[in-house]
Amino acid sequence: MTKRTLRIALLLCDTPVSRLPFTRLSSANVISYLPFLRTLGIIYKVWLHTALASYPDKAIASNTELIIDAFDVVDRMEYPPNEKLIAGARDGYDAIMMTGAKYSAYDNTSWLKELIDFIHSVATTPETQHVKIVGICFGHQVVAMALGGTCVKGDNGWEIGVYGNEVTSEGRYWWCGDVGGQGKEEKHRDHVPTLPPDFHLLLKTERYPIHSMVKYHPSSTPSQPLAQILTIQGHPEYTPTIVSHMVDARSASGLFDVPTTTEARRRLGGKDGTGGEGFNRVGWAIWRMLLQDLPLHPVPSTNGHATDDVAMDVEYVSGDVEAGPSRVTDYIADQSRWSVIDKVLDRRGPWTDEVFLGGQQTKDVLRTKAKILVIGAGGLGCEILQNLALTGFNDIFVIDMDTIDISNLNRQFLFRETDVGKSKALVAAEFVMTRVPGVKVTPYHGKIQDHPPSFYMQFDIIIAGLDSISARRWINATLVQMVDEENPDSLKPLIDGGTEGFKGQARVILPTISSCYECSIDMLTPPTVFPICTIANTPRLPEHCIEWASVLEWPKVFKDKKLDTDDPEHIEWLYQQASTRAAEFNIEGVTWSLTQGVVKNIIPAIASTNAIIAASCCNEAFKLATTCAPSLNNYMMYTGNDSVYTFTFEHERRPECPVCGGENITAQVEKEWTLERLVEWLSARQDLQISRPSLAHATGLPLFFQAPPQLYEKTRPNLDKLVSELLPNGSQIVVTDPGLPFSLTVEIKYE
Known part of the structure; x- marks a missing residue:
């Protein structure tokens, strides 16, 4: 127990x-x-x-x-x-x-x-x-x-x-x-x-x-x-x-x-x-x-409650005989529900790790000691939480900043229509604890960036089921920076899962040992990038007009108000501004749905893909916690477009990785390059995955800043200047971007 x-x-x-x-x-x-x-x-x-x-x-x-x-x-x-x-x-x-x-x-x-x-x-x-x-x-x-x-x-x-x-x-x-x-x-x-x-x-x-x-x-x-x-x-x-x-x-x-x-x-x-x-x-x-567990959020009862004159569904006894234990207590005490999993943990197999002990000690690690964090309670996170609870993990934490939307209900099965508008993390935790007695799920509603490294230090394993590249980059960088070579407990395995339509991937990241998330950033689908000068001066596509409305016009009009891409009123405002902009330049094709798609970067989600990737992530967590089998080394890809196909390989560390590598990025710059050309070159690099880079001297003096609007206007004239006029050969610049959880140091070399 x-x-x-x-x-x-x-x-x-x-x-x-x-x-x-x-x-x-x-x-x-x-x-x-x-x-x-x-x-x-x-x-x-x-x-x-x-x-x-x-x-x-x-x-x-x-x-x-x-x-x-x-x-x-x-x-x-x-x-x-x-x-x-x-x-x-x-x-x-x-x-x-x-x-x-x-x-x-x-x-x-x-x-x-x-x-x-x-x-x-x-x-x-x-x-x-x-x-x-x-x-x-x-x-x-x-x-x-x-x-x-x-x-x-x-x-x-x-x-x-x-x-x-x-x-x-x-x-x-x-x-x-x-x-x-x-x-x-x-x-x-x-x-x-x-x-x-x-x-x-x-x-x-x-x-x-x-x-x-x-x-x-x-x-x-x-x-x-x-x-x-x-x-x-x-x-x-x-x-x-x-x-x-x-x-x-x-x-x-x-x-x-x-x-x-x-x-x-x-x-x-x-x-x-x-x-x-x-x-x-x-x-x-x-x-x-x-000893009773009360739900984290009350659900109003439609039938009231028992009074002195209403018999409860409990078998009462008299005298000194104790009333029978509840069905929940029986369920928690019944260890036979783990009989299938125990077959794996009680004995060695052909693929068992050498360090595997087996028996009650291993089962205790899984069910009483292992503390696991799930980041994200969406389509992938719901599957992961379910699998962990039914696998035997009893101390689970989940963090998510989102609330439940009606569109989530077709695949995020821990939620109901009555939950719309509530915190995903809180509702998911309550649902799992209700369905699987004995499991403790601790929810956090908020951003992962709001927690210090000490928060993540308490966990044994972290599983990321995120749909945000910037959030994945942040948690990856945080876990790498936490590693202290003199403290083995500071190394926290990160299991990263991601899906996009019929495609998905699962990987095991051992910070500072295996390749990190940043090492494979160039494998991501290239982001759609529009040069700032194009959307500001010479738009040619409806997407240019939409980007102009969201990137330039919104901050100009609403200086202290952040754009909420989930707010229909915000999308409507962008649509109206983009339509006006398109009419000025005789551009057709700006629609409300296109506006929403451009600013939200909508990616299709399929329940079966989530289930497969979540199963892989939880399988790796189970193996890491029990050492019953070797863990994934270190990357698994899945596609289900025409048939079911998986491929596993070892992704190698990248020496120039800005997170776990030790080398700076070098920019081979032609002498006729303007600063605008350098910005475009940085935006186009697959291994950086940035869309709105801001540049500064190593001393902090601005070269070109995308935001706030005042700095953009002040530094925009530098875009037309030659890089050689602004920077000597061998100098270093600092690059930041909204999607980067860290700053990049780039060395300038002239050809």
């Missing part, structure tokens, strides 16, 4: 009573004297660990790691950072838990107002509704105050010690059957008089009716209840010793009168002297909720 890490943000709302020095503690009585450790964080940590250790499902208990971060919300007003609460956050929190306190939830204090606002925000903001909330005693009351309920001082006096509970029909599911005889330590007088909106009652006591309640996640259904918020008025984390010292302190201060103190001491140990079942069945109920 995959090791699972559960992270809890513990909001400390009080400091327990302390009257004995820490030196009196020993390992034998540490639980009994936990209040003297002067921190609720220790008490809750021991409680949760103890309850987990006795959890009925031993497989879950032994494969769950608990991490608790404590925040002082009273004196320091500390809270979990927002970036650790949003969907897809690295090392983000799975749950928030609030402790008990000596305060009243209806107090008019600044720290309490902030706490209530914080809980309300986390519970109601879609981006954080996957974070579960647990309220204990005072936390139970704060939840009510934050979500439309109230908290008042009780008229029936204090509840102190162990009290039994009356269970509702829904409570039997969450509290492990009949809990009428179950008790836990109590210490409160304030209570929640009525259920807040959308909450369901689970437990009640004789004195106070709302003792435990649940609020379901928007994606919850009667057949699969998902708890977003679970609260309890009691103190399952307390032992009789803890409560006894608290009673002594409250009695000495005069807060408890003699009858209250006497009744409290009588009830301290419960029926058997252990203080109830806070460390057993009550603790298990909390764990049952914590």
Whole structure:
């Protein structure tokens, strides 16, 4: 079973009573004297660990790691950072838990107002509704105050010690059957008089009716209840010793009168002297909720949710018998689903690498240790995510900056019509985790360029399923620059996949060892390049007019507004400008569809090609992670136009590669060349793949800049000058381009 890490943000709302020095503690009585450790964080940590250790499902208990971060919300007003609460956050929190306190939830204090606002925000903001909330005693009351309920001082006096509970029909599911005889330590007088909106009652006591309640996640259904918020008025984390010292302190201060103190001491140990079942069945109920995975984005339920009078699709049992494990738990625990893959990993074969170990150690690497990043969640990325999850990778990250468009739905099968407009990465991650229980997919919505090298250093393998040449060049250059010869872990294999119609390729790049992406840039289809002087002065084709509108006119009119090629209004503006330009020069053929095709460089996408290339990429990832077979060395080409054809070869490193090579590019310039001719020569080079190069002296002084418009106008006269007038023989220039993630150094040599 995959090791699972559960992270809890513990909001400390009080400091327990302390009257004995820490030196009196020993390992034998540490639980009994936990209040003297002067921190609720220790008490809750021991409680949760103890309850987990006795959890009925031993497989879950032994494969769950608990991490608790404590925040002082009273004196320091500390809270979990927002970036650790949003969907897809690295090392983000799975749950928030609030402790008990000596305060009243209806107090008019600044720290309490902030706490209530914080809980309300986390519970109601879609981006954080996957974070579960647990309220204990005072936390139970704060939840009510934050979500439309109230908290008042009780008229029936204090509840102190162990009290039994009356269970509702829904409570039997969450509290492990009949809990009428179950008790836990109590210490409160304030209570929640009525259920807040959308909450369901689970437990009640004789004195106070709302003792435990649940609020379901928007994606919850009667057949699969998902708890977003679970609260309890009691103190399952307390032992009789803890409560006894608290009673002594409250009695000495005069807060408890003699009858209250006497009744409290009588009830301290419960029926058997252990203080109830806070460390057993009550603790298990909390764990049952914590172990649920909530969707990253809620899906509104059309049928509402189960109430006390609606039977859930769960087989309830009574007495001390634990309710049966869920189908999801069964599925995750069932290792037979990997039986076919295990045949490859359990034994050596004729093509097995010498370093292959096989057996459980190799399977653990694949299913518990390997961390893999998928760049792109489009046509290729959807196939890759599916394959990785079904192959056994359990810790997957995906990053994509795009949102879902209606045109994606014919091949990007992780998306539905209701997802249009949502983040591809977030929706894809949620879909895969729903369909393949046990797999964790962490999504990031944004550009790969927004993350520093340290972000990519955490991964074992990176798979690029990108449709952008500039993005592929960037990640390739970044991974090459990350390599430190003294640190083998800094070398991150890059598996690059790409498709165009019926053609595709997959390759394995070992930065600084094998050829990199830049080494093969000349194999790409040449970009359509129009000389800047042609589109500015003498257009002859409809494409010239469209390029003029997008490259020159748009920046001139909209100085601070970036062109969005996916915005129909932007395309319409370009079309109108290009049509006017074409009419001036008697050029025909400018259409709306041609305008869109030119500015977006539309490439046809075919689902079958995506499936084949994705399968190859994931196969290579599987081989790299397990060493069960030699990896691809290093390039595979596929064509499916007339028949299915593949060809594998080793692409060699290019010595003058600007990324992994050590030589500069040399330009053999004829003396009659103008600077414009040099710009055209650079644009036409297949091994550079640039379309709008800007040139500068090695000192940084501009020679010719394509943008911004002010610099273009200032440096444009240099285009008509001879290169020999501007640069001496042997001088170096720096070339930049929007499609380059780096700058090029070019040495000028005159023939």
